[in-house]
Amino acid sequence: MKLAIDETRCKGCNLCTKICPYKIFKEGKKPNRKGTVVPELDRPERCTNCRLRNLYGRQLCGVCQLTCPDQAIHWTEEEPYELHKVAIEY
Amino acid sequence: MSYEDWFRQDRLPHIYCAGCGNGTIINCTLAAVDEMGWKKEETIFVSGIGCSSRAPGYILTDSLHTTHGRALAFATGVKMANPDLHVVVFTGDGDLAAIGGNHFIHACRRNIDLTVVCMNNQIYGMTGGQGSPTTPKGCLSSTTPYGCTEIPFDLCELATAAGANYVSRWTSYHVKELEKAVKVGLETPGFSFIEALVQCPTAFGRRNKFRQVTDHVEYLKVHSLLKAKRDRMLEAGEKIPEDMYVVGELTKRSRPAMGVKP
Ligand SMILES: Cc1ncc(C[n+]2csc(CCOP(=O)(O)OP(=O)(O)O)c2C)c(N)n1
Ligand code: SF4
Ligand code: SF4
Ligand SMILES: [Mg+2]
Numbered sequence: 111m112k113l114a115i116d117e118t119r120c121k122g123c124n125l126c127t128k129i130c131p132y133k134i135f136k137e138g139k140k141p142n143r144k145g146t147v148v149p150e151l152d153r154p155e156r157c158t159n160c161r162l163r164n165l166y167g168r169q170l171c172g173v174c175q176l177t178c179p180d181q182a183i184h185w186t187e188e189e190p191y192e193l194h195k196v197a198i199e200y
Numbered sequence: 201m202s203y204e205d206w207f208r209q210d211r212l213p214h215i216y217c218a219g220c221g222n223g224t225i226i227n228c229t230l231a232a233v234d235e236m237g238w239k240k241e242e243t244i245f246v247s248g249i250g251c252s253s254r255a256p257g258y259i260l261t262d263s264l265h266t267t268h269g270r271a272l273a274f275a276t277g278v279k280m281a282n283p284d285l286h287v288v289v290f291t292g293d294g295d296l297a298a299i300g301g302n303h304f305i306h307a308c309r310r311n312i313d314l315t316v317v318c319m320n321n322q323i324y325g326m327t328g329g330q331g332s333p334t335t336p337k338g339c340l341s342s343t344t345p346y347g348c349t350e351i352p353f354d355l356c357e358l359a360t361a362a363g364a365n366y367v368s369r370w371t372s373y374h375v376k377e378l379e380k381a382v383k384v385g386l387e388t389p390g391f392s393f394i395e396a397l398v399q400c401p402t403a404f405g406r407r408n409k410f411r412q413v414t415d416h417v418e419y420l421k422v423h424s425l426l427k428a429k430r431d432r433m434l435e436a437g438e439k440i441p442e443d444m445y446v447v448g449e450l451t452k453r454s455r456p457a458m459g460v461k462p
Contacts, residue, residue: 123219179223
Protein backbone atom coordinates (compact mmCIF):
# COMPACT_ATOMS: atom_id res chain seq x y z
CA MET A 111 0.00 0.00 0.00
CA LYS A 112 1.03 3.56 -0.56
CA LEU A 113 0.47 6.37 1.95
CA ALA A 114 -0.80 9.66 0.55
CA ILE A 115 -2.11 13.05 1.70
CA ASP A 116 -5.02 14.50 -0.26
CA GLU A 117 -3.89 18.07 -0.91
CA THR A 118 -7.42 19.23 -1.67
CA ARG A 119 -8.47 18.33 1.89
CA CYS A 120 -5.41 18.93 4.09
CA LYS A 121 -5.59 22.20 6.04
CA GLY A 122 -2.00 22.02 7.28
CA CYS A 123 -2.66 21.60 11.01
CA ASN A 124 0.43 19.37 11.45
CA LEU A 125 -1.30 16.98 13.84
CA CYS A 126 -0.04 14.05 11.76
CA THR A 127 3.58 15.16 12.36
CA LYS A 128 2.97 14.72 16.08
CA ILE A 129 1.33 11.33 16.31
CA CYS A 130 3.01 9.01 13.77
CA PRO A 131 5.18 6.53 15.71
CA TYR A 132 7.64 6.44 12.78
CA LYS A 133 7.66 10.24 12.36
CA ILE A 134 6.87 9.82 8.68
CA PHE A 135 5.09 13.17 8.43
CA LYS A 136 7.41 16.18 8.44
CA GLU A 137 6.30 19.78 8.54
CA GLY A 138 6.07 21.11 4.98
CA LYS A 139 8.04 24.09 3.75
CA LYS A 140 6.22 25.57 0.78
CA PRO A 141 2.55 26.61 0.57
CA ASN A 142 0.62 24.90 -2.22
CA ARG A 143 -1.81 26.52 -4.67
CA LYS A 144 -4.42 26.93 -1.92
CA GLY A 145 -1.87 28.47 0.46
CA THR A 146 -1.80 25.38 2.69
CA VAL A 147 1.55 24.08 3.88
CA VAL A 148 0.95 20.36 3.44
CA PRO A 149 3.31 18.05 5.40
CA GLU A 150 5.93 16.06 3.52
CA LEU A 151 6.34 12.32 3.74
CA ASP A 152 9.70 11.06 4.93
CA ARG A 153 10.30 7.53 3.57
CA PRO A 154 6.63 6.47 3.77
CA GLU A 155 7.52 2.89 2.89
CA ARG A 156 8.39 2.47 6.61
CA CYS A 157 4.69 2.75 7.54
CA THR A 158 3.34 -0.49 9.09
CA ASN A 159 0.13 -0.36 7.12
CA CYS A 160 2.01 0.20 3.84
CA ARG A 161 4.17 -2.85 4.48
CA LEU A 162 1.79 -5.33 6.07
CA ARG A 163 -1.81 -4.44 5.24
CA ASN A 164 -2.11 -6.92 2.40
CA LEU A 165 -0.26 -9.67 4.27
CA TYR A 166 -2.49 -9.38 7.36
CA GLY A 167 -5.64 -8.54 5.45
CA ARG A 168 -6.64 -5.75 7.84
CA GLN A 169 -5.87 -2.17 8.75
CA LEU A 170 -2.75 -1.79 10.90
CA CYS A 171 -1.92 1.21 13.11
CA GLY A 172 -3.81 3.93 11.23
CA VAL A 173 -3.61 6.55 13.99
CA CYS A 174 -2.73 9.25 11.45
CA GLN A 175 -5.87 8.53 9.46
CA LEU A 176 -8.07 8.53 12.58
CA THR A 177 -6.41 11.68 13.93
CA CYS A 178 -6.43 13.76 10.72
CA PRO A 179 -9.39 16.07 11.35
CA ASP A 180 -9.81 16.66 7.63
CA GLN A 181 -9.98 13.07 6.34
CA ALA A 182 -6.95 13.81 4.15
CA ILE A 183 -4.82 10.70 4.83
CA HIS A 184 -5.43 7.49 2.93
CA TRP A 185 -3.70 4.50 1.39
CA THR A 186 -3.83 3.48 -2.23
CA GLU A 187 -3.11 0.12 -3.79
CA GLU A 188 0.28 0.00 -5.47
CA GLU A 189 0.94 -1.35 -8.93
CA PRO A 190 2.65 -4.71 -8.70
CA TYR A 191 6.38 -4.41 -9.19
CA GLU A 192 7.42 -4.94 -12.76
CA LEU A 193 10.85 -5.70 -14.11
CA HIS A 194 12.10 -2.97 -16.39
CA LYS A 195 14.45 -3.39 -19.25
CA VAL A 196 17.32 -1.00 -18.77
CA ALA A 197 18.60 0.54 -21.93
CA ILE A 198 22.27 1.26 -21.57
CA GLU A 199 23.45 4.12 -23.66
CA TYR A 200 27.05 4.14 -24.77
CA MET B 201 -15.98 -1.74 4.30
CA SER B 202 -14.25 0.99 6.22
CA TYR B 203 -15.44 4.04 8.13
CA GLU B 204 -14.60 6.24 5.15
CA ASP B 205 -17.68 4.79 3.42
CA TRP B 206 -19.91 6.53 5.98
CA PHE B 207 -18.86 10.02 4.88
CA ARG B 208 -20.72 12.11 2.34
CA GLN B 209 -17.65 12.52 0.18
CA ASP B 210 -19.36 15.27 -1.84
CA ARG B 211 -19.62 17.40 1.33
CA LEU B 212 -15.92 17.17 2.23
CA PRO B 213 -13.75 19.03 3.08
CA HIS B 214 -15.91 20.18 5.99
CA ILE B 215 -16.09 23.76 7.26
CA TYR B 216 -14.23 23.18 10.53
CA CYS B 217 -11.15 25.35 11.11
CA ALA B 218 -7.67 23.94 10.47
CA GLY B 219 -6.80 21.60 13.34
CA CYS B 220 -10.28 21.54 14.88
CA GLY B 221 -10.62 18.34 16.94
CA ASN B 222 -14.23 17.74 15.90
CA GLY B 223 -13.10 16.01 12.69
CA THR B 224 -11.04 13.52 14.69
CA ILE B 225 -14.02 12.61 16.88
CA ILE B 226 -16.21 12.03 13.82
CA ASN B 227 -13.55 9.64 12.46
CA CYS B 228 -13.41 7.67 15.71
CA THR B 229 -17.19 7.49 16.09
CA LEU B 230 -17.70 6.33 12.51
CA ALA B 231 -14.94 3.74 12.90
CA ALA B 232 -16.80 2.32 15.91
CA VAL B 233 -20.17 2.42 14.11
CA ASP B 234 -18.60 0.68 11.12
CA GLU B 235 -17.28 -2.11 13.35
CA MET B 236 -20.80 -2.74 14.66
CA GLY B 237 -21.77 -3.83 11.15
CA TRP B 238 -24.99 -1.79 11.22
CA LYS B 239 -26.87 -0.95 8.05
CA LYS B 240 -26.91 2.71 7.03
CA GLU B 241 -30.72 2.63 6.80
CA GLU B 242 -30.98 1.59 10.45
CA THR B 243 -28.59 4.15 11.89
CA ILE B 244 -29.57 7.74 12.68
CA PHE B 245 -27.34 10.61 13.77
CA VAL B 246 -28.91 13.47 15.72
CA SER B 247 -27.41 16.78 16.81
CA GLY B 248 -28.31 20.22 18.12
CA ILE B 249 -26.56 23.48 17.16
CA GLY B 250 -22.86 24.33 17.28
CA CYS B 251 -19.73 23.47 15.34
CA SER B 252 -19.76 19.96 16.83
CA SER B 253 -23.40 19.59 15.91
CA ARG B 254 -22.66 20.01 12.21
CA ALA B 255 -21.21 16.48 12.21
CA PRO B 256 -24.31 14.54 11.03
CA GLY B 257 -24.38 16.69 7.88
CA TYR B 258 -21.20 14.98 6.74
CA ILE B 259 -22.55 11.47 7.25
CA LEU B 260 -24.42 9.41 4.65
CA THR B 261 -27.21 8.10 6.88
CA ASP B 262 -30.48 9.81 7.75
CA SER B 263 -29.89 12.51 10.33
CA LEU B 264 -31.53 15.30 12.28
CA HIS B 265 -29.82 18.66 12.82
CA THR B 266 -32.20 20.11 15.38
CA THR B 267 -32.52 23.20 17.59
CA HIS B 268 -29.92 24.32 20.12
CA GLY B 269 -29.82 22.02 23.14
CA ARG B 270 -32.65 19.77 22.02
CA ALA B 271 -30.74 16.95 20.30
CA LEU B 272 -31.57 14.52 23.11
CA ALA B 273 -35.28 15.40 23.02
CA PHE B 274 -35.42 14.69 19.28
CA ALA B 275 -33.30 11.55 19.68
CA THR B 276 -35.68 10.30 22.39
CA GLY B 277 -38.55 10.77 19.95
CA VAL B 278 -36.76 8.85 17.19
CA LYS B 279 -35.89 5.98 19.52
CA MET B 280 -39.37 5.69 21.04
CA ALA B 281 -41.07 5.87 17.64
CA ASN B 282 -38.90 3.08 16.26
CA PRO B 283 -36.78 1.19 18.80
CA ASP B 284 -35.20 -0.82 15.96
CA LEU B 285 -33.15 2.20 14.94
CA HIS B 286 -29.63 2.78 16.26
CA VAL B 287 -29.50 6.38 17.43
CA VAL B 288 -26.21 8.24 17.91
CA VAL B 289 -26.13 11.83 19.16
CA PHE B 290 -23.33 14.33 18.45
CA THR B 291 -23.32 17.32 20.73
CA GLY B 292 -21.12 20.11 22.11
CA ASP B 293 -20.47 21.21 25.67
CA GLY B 294 -22.68 24.27 25.31
CA ASP B 295 -25.39 22.34 23.52
CA LEU B 296 -25.44 19.53 26.08
CA ALA B 297 -24.63 21.15 29.39
CA ALA B 298 -25.83 24.76 29.10
CA ILE B 299 -29.06 25.17 27.14
CA GLY B 300 -29.65 21.41 26.99
CA GLY B 301 -28.71 20.61 30.59
CA ASN B 302 -32.17 19.49 31.64
CA HIS B 303 -32.61 17.20 28.66
CA PHE B 304 -29.24 15.68 29.49
CA ILE B 305 -29.97 14.77 33.11
CA HIS B 306 -33.42 13.43 32.29
CA ALA B 307 -32.16 11.36 29.37
CA CYS B 308 -29.62 9.85 31.81
CA ARG B 309 -32.32 9.31 34.45
CA ARG B 310 -34.60 7.57 31.97
CA ASN B 311 -31.60 5.64 30.73
CA ILE B 312 -32.81 5.77 27.12
CA ASP B 313 -30.96 3.51 24.72
CA LEU B 314 -28.89 6.21 22.98
CA THR B 315 -25.17 6.76 22.47
CA VAL B 316 -24.13 10.36 23.05
CA VAL B 317 -20.74 11.65 21.92
CA CYS B 318 -19.97 15.08 23.38
CA MET B 319 -17.17 17.06 21.74
CA ASN B 320 -16.13 19.15 24.71
CA ASN B 321 -13.99 22.05 23.52
CA GLN B 322 -14.73 23.94 26.75
CA ILE B 323 -16.05 26.94 24.82
CA TYR B 324 -18.91 28.11 22.56
CA GLY B 325 -16.93 27.70 19.35
CA MET B 326 -19.51 28.63 16.75
CA THR B 327 -20.64 31.94 18.24
CA GLY B 328 -17.19 33.40 18.83
CA GLY B 329 -15.72 31.89 21.97
CA GLN B 330 -18.03 32.68 24.88
CA GLY B 331 -17.39 30.78 28.11
CA SER B 332 -19.37 27.57 28.53
CA PRO B 333 -20.30 25.56 31.65
CA THR B 334 -17.12 23.51 31.13
CA THR B 335 -14.62 26.37 30.65
CA PRO B 336 -11.86 25.62 33.20
CA LYS B 337 -11.06 28.07 35.99
CA GLY B 338 -8.66 30.79 34.89
CA CYS B 339 -9.20 30.30 31.15
CA LEU B 340 -9.83 33.26 28.88
CA SER B 341 -12.89 33.51 26.67
CA SER B 342 -14.75 36.44 25.14
CA THR B 343 -17.12 36.55 28.15
CA THR B 344 -14.40 35.93 30.74
CA PRO B 345 -11.64 38.33 29.59
CA TYR B 346 -9.92 38.23 33.00
CA GLY B 347 -10.14 34.47 33.36
CA CYS B 348 -13.08 32.26 34.23
CA THR B 349 -13.82 32.30 37.95
CA GLU B 350 -16.56 29.67 38.01
CA ILE B 351 -16.16 25.99 38.79
CA PRO B 352 -16.74 23.91 35.63
CA PHE B 353 -19.12 20.99 35.25
CA ASP B 354 -17.69 17.48 35.27
CA LEU B 355 -19.98 16.07 32.59
CA CYS B 356 -19.05 12.45 33.27
CA GLU B 357 -19.81 12.68 36.99
CA LEU B 358 -23.07 14.40 36.12
CA ALA B 359 -24.05 11.57 33.75
CA THR B 360 -23.10 8.93 36.32
CA ALA B 361 -25.03 10.64 39.12
CA ALA B 362 -28.07 11.06 36.87
CA GLY B 363 -28.13 7.35 36.03
CA ALA B 364 -26.43 6.66 32.68
CA ASN B 365 -25.45 3.03 32.07
CA TYR B 366 -22.10 3.72 30.42
CA VAL B 367 -19.81 6.73 30.87
CA SER B 368 -16.28 7.27 29.62
CA ARG B 369 -13.95 10.14 28.83
CA TRP B 370 -11.07 10.42 26.35
CA THR B 371 -9.42 13.18 24.37
CA SER B 372 -8.69 13.85 20.70
CA TYR B 373 -5.17 12.50 21.33
CA HIS B 374 -6.48 9.05 22.37
CA VAL B 375 -8.02 8.05 19.04
CA LYS B 376 -7.86 4.26 19.44
CA GLU B 377 -9.12 4.36 23.01
CA LEU B 378 -11.93 6.67 22.00
CA GLU B 379 -12.93 4.39 19.15
CA LYS B 380 -13.11 1.43 21.56
CA ALA B 381 -15.08 3.46 24.12
CA VAL B 382 -17.65 4.51 21.52
CA LYS B 383 -17.96 0.88 20.42
CA VAL B 384 -18.63 -0.27 24.00
CA GLY B 385 -21.14 2.57 24.28
CA LEU B 386 -22.92 1.43 21.14
CA GLU B 387 -23.05 -2.15 22.43
CA THR B 388 -24.31 -1.21 25.90
CA PRO B 389 -28.11 -1.04 26.25
CA GLY B 390 -29.31 2.15 27.91
CA PHE B 391 -27.78 5.62 27.93
CA SER B 392 -24.11 5.69 26.91
CA PHE B 393 -22.20 8.92 27.33
CA ILE B 394 -18.74 9.45 25.85
CA GLU B 395 -17.04 12.77 26.50
CA ALA B 396 -14.22 13.66 24.12
CA LEU B 397 -12.07 16.62 25.08
CA VAL B 398 -11.10 18.42 21.88
CA GLN B 399 -9.06 21.39 20.81
CA CYS B 400 -10.75 24.46 19.34
CA PRO B 401 -7.77 26.41 18.00
CA THR B 402 -9.89 29.35 16.83
CA ALA B 403 -11.97 30.23 19.88
CA PHE B 404 -10.13 28.54 22.77
CA GLY B 405 -6.52 27.84 21.81
CA ARG B 406 -5.88 31.30 20.38
CA ARG B 407 -6.85 32.98 23.66
CA ASN B 408 -5.22 30.47 25.96
CA LYS B 409 -1.59 30.39 24.83
CA PHE B 410 -1.83 27.38 22.52
CA ARG B 411 -0.10 28.92 19.51
CA GLN B 412 -0.02 25.64 17.61
CA VAL B 413 -2.73 23.01 17.40
CA THR B 414 -0.15 20.42 18.42
CA ASP B 415 0.55 22.35 21.65
CA HIS B 416 -3.06 21.97 22.75
CA VAL B 417 -3.15 18.27 21.89
CA GLU B 418 0.09 17.82 23.84
CA TYR B 419 -1.60 19.59 26.79
CA LEU B 420 -4.56 17.22 26.62
CA LYS B 421 -2.17 14.29 26.48
CA VAL B 422 -0.08 15.23 29.53
CA HIS B 423 -3.12 16.35 31.55
CA SER B 424 -4.92 13.04 31.13
CA LEU B 425 -4.92 10.79 34.15
CA LEU B 426 -5.93 7.18 33.66
CA LYS B 427 -8.78 6.11 35.92
CA ALA B 428 -6.77 3.11 37.19
CA LYS B 429 -3.93 5.41 38.17
CA ARG B 430 -6.35 7.83 39.82
CA ASP B 431 -7.79 4.98 41.88
CA ARG B 432 -4.30 3.90 42.95
CA MET B 433 -3.45 7.47 43.94
CA LEU B 434 -6.64 7.73 45.98
CA GLU B 435 -5.85 4.46 47.73
CA ALA B 436 -2.39 5.74 48.62
CA GLY B 437 -3.98 8.91 49.96
CA GLU B 438 -2.29 11.13 47.36
CA LYS B 439 -3.85 14.35 46.17
CA ILE B 440 -5.18 14.42 42.58
CA PRO B 441 -3.93 17.59 40.84
CA GLU B 442 -6.82 19.90 40.00
CA ASP B 443 -5.87 20.40 36.34
CA MET B 444 -5.92 16.71 35.44
CA TYR B 445 -8.73 15.08 33.48
CA VAL B 446 -9.57 11.54 34.53
CA VAL B 447 -9.83 9.44 31.37
CA GLY B 448 -11.01 5.89 30.81
CA GLU B 449 -14.16 3.89 31.40
CA LEU B 450 -15.72 5.64 34.38
CA THR B 451 -19.08 3.86 34.73
CA LYS B 452 -20.49 0.61 33.37
CA ARG B 453 -23.62 -0.91 34.85
CA SER B 454 -26.95 -2.39 33.80
CA ARG B 455 -29.78 -0.36 35.26
CA PRO B 456 -33.17 -0.92 33.60
CA ALA B 457 -33.17 0.93 30.28
CA MET B 458 -35.84 2.58 28.18
CA GLY B 459 -36.30 1.97 24.45
CA VAL B 460 -34.68 -1.48 24.49
CA LYS B 461 -36.70 -4.22 22.82
CA PRO B 462 -37.25 -7.13 25.23
C1 LIG C 1 -31.95 28.92 21.19
C2 LIG C 1 -30.59 29.38 20.75
N1 LIG C 1 -29.82 30.09 21.60
C3 LIG C 1 -28.59 30.47 21.24
C4 LIG C 1 -28.09 30.15 20.00
C5 LIG C 1 -26.71 30.61 19.60
N2 LIG C 1 -25.73 29.55 19.60
C6 LIG C 1 -25.41 28.90 18.48
S1 LIG C 1 -24.19 27.77 18.68
C7 LIG C 1 -24.05 28.19 20.34
C8 LIG C 1 -23.03 27.56 21.23
C9 LIG C 1 -22.56 26.22 20.81
O1 LIG C 1 -21.61 25.77 21.69
P1 LIG C 1 -21.22 24.25 21.76
O2 LIG C 1 -22.45 23.41 21.91
O3 LIG C 1 -20.16 24.07 22.79
O4 LIG C 1 -20.66 23.90 20.30
P2 LIG C 1 -19.23 24.21 19.66
O5 LIG C 1 -19.48 25.25 18.63
O6 LIG C 1 -18.31 24.65 20.73
O7 LIG C 1 -18.84 22.91 19.06
C10 LIG C 1 -24.96 29.18 20.68
C11 LIG C 1 -25.08 29.76 22.02
C12 LIG C 1 -28.92 29.40 19.14
N3 LIG C 1 -28.50 29.02 17.92
N4 LIG C 1 -30.16 29.03 19.53
S1 SF4 D 1 -3.41 15.94 10.12
FE1 SF4 D 1 -4.44 15.98 8.11
S2 SF4 D 1 -5.06 18.13 7.79
FE2 SF4 D 1 -3.52 18.11 9.44
S3 SF4 D 1 -1.54 18.46 8.37
FE3 SF4 D 1 -1.80 16.22 8.54
S4 SF4 D 1 -2.80 15.61 6.60
FE4 SF4 D 1 -3.04 17.85 6.79
S1 SF4 E 1 -14.60 27.59 15.97
FE1 SF4 E 1 -13.56 26.01 17.16
S2 SF4 E 1 -15.06 24.32 17.30
FE2 SF4 E 1 -15.72 25.69 15.63
S3 SF4 E 1 -14.80 24.79 13.75
FE3 SF4 E 1 -13.38 26.37 14.52
S4 SF4 E 1 -11.93 25.24 15.81
FE4 SF4 E 1 -13.73 23.91 15.51
MG1 LIG F 1 -18.19 23.87 22.64
